Amino acid sequence: MTTRTRPGRPVGELLRDWRRTRGMSQLDLSIEAGVSARHLSFVETGRSRPSPDLILRLAERLDLPLAERNTMLLAGGYAPAYPSHELTDPQLAPFRSAVRQILDGHSPYPAVLVDQHWQLVEANPAVALFTADAKPHLLTPPVNVLRLSLHPDGMAPRILNLPEWRAHLLARLRQQAAATSDPVLSDLLDELRGYPSGDDIGAPTSDELSRVVIPLRYRHGDRELAFISTTTLFGTPLDVTVSGLAVEAFFPADPVTAAALHALGTPAAGMA
CATH class of the missing domain: 3.30.450.180 (Beta-Lactamase)
Known part of the structure; x- marks a missing residue:
């Protein structure tokens, strides 16, 4: 599966890019995900490390493809949440x-x-x-x-x-x-x-x-x-x-x- 991201980018940068792609402000996304705008800002700037649950919650609110959710988890230092099988498996x-x-x-x-x-x-x-x-x-x-x-x-x-x-x-x-x-x-x-x-x-x-x-x-x-x-x-x-x-x-x-x-x-x- 081809993704839009480059390996090695911090999770905060990926999150910020996707948020901007979706046309959402930090306040909009924080309300949607049930997290404070201050904490979201810290995640995007790298001052706070998000939990895997928070990454998935934010990715869901951003309506990211499953492959991109895995990419974001990997960037945060976590294992992918979604498997990727060959059709012949x-x-x-x-x-x-x-x-x-x-x-x-x-x-x-x-x-x-x-x-x-x-x-x-x-x-x-x-x-x-x-x-x-x-x-x-x-x-x-x-x-x-x-x-x-x-x-x-x-x-x-x-x-x-x-x-x-x-x-x-x-x-x-x-x-x-x-x-x-x-x-x-x-x-x-x-x-x-x-x-x-x-x-x-x-x-x-x-x-x-x-x-x-x-x-x-x-x-x-x-x-x-x-x-x-x-x-x-x-x-x-x-x-x-x-x-x-x-x-x-x-x-x-x-x-x-x-x-x-x-x-x-x-x-x-x-x-x-």
């Missing part, structure tokens, strides 16, 4: 089974499991609908699903409403990068901003659906398919790896798309 077998049920149960509609950097972890076979015409360099692991979506050699030429879909994805990534201060996400955002915007494709379709959500309008052969996307996070994660994972699932936005996907059935696996 036996401890995560129930999690892997649940994910597989979600992905398989979503067929014949596409669904993927991605990590905190939008790298593909798993996919159901229906995702081949989106990857059939992508160039091999975008499908060589590790596959980044945002890069695959917006790159001219990926899905972008077939996205009929590319300008609005691109704006939607960039806004999500921008918010995620700001919330986590993750340099990997910031670099990815800079990269994706440099891709063609698709302004030459035409104005987005104006219909009832587009007034409610931003659909993905995708050309498959001579048909236009419309999808609504959802994001599923895993509740109350206590493992660093699990906390960074999400299921991105696509549902048909109209009966025509639903019928087409059922007619296609389950295509040959492309990235599963």
